[in-house]
Every structure is written in structure tokens, then in C-alpha cells.
Amino acid sequence: MKNNISLLLGIGLLISIILIGLAAPWLSPHDPLTINLNERLSPPGGIYPLGTDHLGRCLLSRILFGIRTTVTSAWLIMMFTLLISLPIGLVSGYIQGRTDHFMMRIVDGIFAIPDIVLTIAIVGILGPGFFNMIVAIILVRWANYVRLIRSLVIKVEKEDYILSARMSGNSHVRIMWRHILPQIYSPMLVFGALDMGRIVILIAGLSFIGLGTQPPTPEWGVMLHDATSYFQMAPHVMIFPGLAILFFVVACQLVSERLGKLGERE
Template sequence: MKKARQLNKGLTVGVGIFVLFLLLGLFAKWLTPHDPLMINLEHRLNPPSMDYWFGTDHLGRCIFSRILYGIQTTVSSAIFIMAFTLLISLPIGLTAGYWRGRTDHFFMRIVDGTLALPDVIVTIAIVGILGPGFVNMLVAIVLVRWANYVRFIRSLVLKVGNEDFILSARMSGNSHIRIIKRYILPQIMTPTLVFVALDLGRIVLLMAGLSFLGLGVQPPTPEWGVMLYDATSYFQIAPHIMIFPGLAIMFFVLSCQLMSERLKKLA
């Protein structure tokens, strides 16, 4: 009983932080005290105050406002990447895991080739070929992450496919499509959601890392990785420039981690 309460508490905290980020990003236009792009050199590198809650950066821009607008850029992009990746990988994973044979062999050789190198290296290489930019970064991450989902979904389908109720459904004359939709999909959705919750934090870290390297979102767009890059030259004299964007990334990734771990134990 006590363990269940701890799990529910952790899940509540994770979901609460995640929803808070979504609400802050959704209502950023009304919550920000200053224009996130407005340059005011008279207030550059100001520490946190009543006027500027998180201080200002090297161009006098409000860090709090930029973090809130950064949610729209970073989090919404991560969710879009996740949705598009699932749109690609779910049908492939179901097909490979259910029909197996040559179909499975064909797709898994492509997946093995995609996963042969670390995700970060391949993503940087793709962005380097396509060129720095927001859209190219999204394309690169999708091209890299889809293989992880295909392999994971395929493993779930292989496990469920050997269950007795699947054999009974086949013997009852159900079509393959009906078996996948009615019997297999409901069984793999919860583990897939656990994987999605955990991977969402990884995608945010990857996006921030690419933007920090100058390969993702380009200045002056408010984005957490860009803000960290802008702060590198001023960290010693104005550490708040780097601390607050770093905390935003940390808390968002923490919320994803909490949701994933608790959902995994409750599943």
C-alpha cells in the first residue's frame, strides 16, 4: 500500500511538472512581462530583480520571458518529433513483428544499420549535410529516432504474438488487421507510452545540444539550447544567464523521467 502511494505520488509530481510546462508555454504570450526579443543594452546582464525575475542576458533581454517562449519552441517541437516518429515506426514495427519472415528481416537490417552508430553522431552528421536550421534539425532527429521505436515495438509484438489469446483469435477466423487492431495494439500501448515518456526528455536534451552547437534553432529565436550557448561567454560574471535555462531543461527531463519510471512500475 505504501509502495503504491509512493508510485502514485511520483507519477503525480511528474505529470504536474509536465502539465505546468505545457500551460506556461501555451499562455506565454500573457505571462511574459517583457518582449523576449526586445534588446535593451542599458539593462544587459542584470541579476534577478522585481522587473526581471530571472535577470537579463548579454543583450538586455528578459530571461524569464525567453524561457517561457522557449517552451513553445523546444517542447512543442519535441512532441511533434515524437508524434511523427510514432507515425512512421508504429506501422513498421507492427508489420515486422506480426508477419516476421522476409518482411521482418528486411526492416530489421535497415534498423540495425541505422543504430550501428550513436544517435548523437548520426544526428550531427545529418544536420551537417542538410545544413543548420530548425527544420533540418527536426528531420535529422526523426531519421535517427525512428529505428529505436521500430525495434522496441517489434519486440512487444513478438512477445504478444505468442500469447494464447492471439492464437485463439486466429483460429476464430479473425483477419490479420482485426487481430492487430483489437488484440495486439491495446497490449503494446502502455509499454509504448512508457518509452515515449522517457524518450521525450532525451529528445529535448538532443535538441538543446544541437542548438548549443549552432546546428539547430538559430538566434535570436528563444530556445533553451540557444540560451545556453549565448551564456557561455558570460557565465563567470553573470551565472544566472546559464543557470535558469539549465534548470528549465533539468526539470522538464525530470518530469519525463518520473512519468516513465512510475508508469513502468504501474504497468
């Protein structure tokens, strides 16, 4: 019962964040890009519920619109990463042999370098920017999904019903699509939920160091970067974007952890 409550809490929090992001144009009290130097670094309260940043822009409005930028980026990255990794992981784990050996050497090479270091290197080559950041993260994260999918496929492939499907004359593609993929769907969902939080942290980190989303786009990492010089005199400019990242990551963690435990019971 406790696990179900935590799962529902995580799902509810994720859905709430997404819905708030979709409704940002109607919920935001101000234009997130409007500069008002007369109100710069205003504390929370009044017409600015969460205060303003160093340019007098409404923090609440920028956080709400930042959901669209940050969370949408994370969803795009995970979707394209899965589109790339799923066929590679299925084929590698099912066929094995030289194909599997070749792919695993590439994956091992990627794993030899920490995610953030390799991502920074790729963005450094491509150049800073929103699109290049997404491409760089996909090029780094796909290996994690391939290794997971491959291990799941190898485990499922040993089951008796897969042998029966082969003996019944089913093609390899049909076996992978109809018999293996449904069995690995649940663990992939758990891993994807957890990875969403990691991707958001990676996006915010790249934007924080100036390699991701560029100002004045409202994005949580950009907001943290802009707030570093003013944290002592106006701590709210860094606290609220940081809390936004924290809430989203905690929601992803709750969903992933509880889904994993439910899957173990089954």
C-alpha cells in the same frame, strides 16, 4: 503510495510546464526578442525576475517562450516518429520472415552509430535550422521505436487469444489493430514519456552547437549557447535555461519510471 505520489508529481510538473508555455504571451513580463543594451547581463530582480542576457533581453520571457519552441518540437518529433515506427514495428514483428530481417538490418545499422553523431551528420547534410533538426531527429529516433514495438508484438503474438483470433477468421490487419495494439500501448507510453526527455536534450544539444534552432528564436539550447561567453561574469544566464531543461527531463523521468513500475505490477 510513494510511487503514485511521484507519478502525480511528474505529471503535475509536465502539465504545469505545458500550461505555462501556452500562457507565455500573458505571463511574460517583456517581449522575448526586445533588445535593451542598457540592461545587458542584469542580475535577477526588479523588472527582470531572472535577469537579462548579453543583449538585455528578459531571461524569464525567453524561457517561457522557449517552452513553446522546445517542448512543441519534442512533441512533434515523437508524434511523427510514432506515425512512422508503429506500422513498421507492427508489420515487422507480426509477419517476420524476410521483411523483418530486412528492417532489422536497417535498424542495426542505425544503432551502430550514436544518436548524437548520426543526428549531427544528417543536419550537416541538410543544413542547420529548426525544420532540418526535426527531420534529422526523426530519422534517427524511429529505429528505437521500431525495435521496441517489434519486440512487444513478438511477445504478444505468442498468446493464445491471438491464435484464437486467427482461427476465428480475423484478418491480419484486424488482429494487429484490435488485439495486439491495445496490449503494447502501455509500454509504448512509458517509453515515449522517457524519450521526451531525451529528445529535449537532443534538441537543446543541437541548438547549443548551432545546428538546431537559430537565434534570436527563444529556445533553451540557443540560450545556453549565447550564455557560454558570459557564464563567469553573469552565471544566471546559463543557470536558468539549464534548470528549465532539468525540470522537464526530471518530470519525464518520474512519469516514465512510475508508469513502468505500475505496468510491471499489472
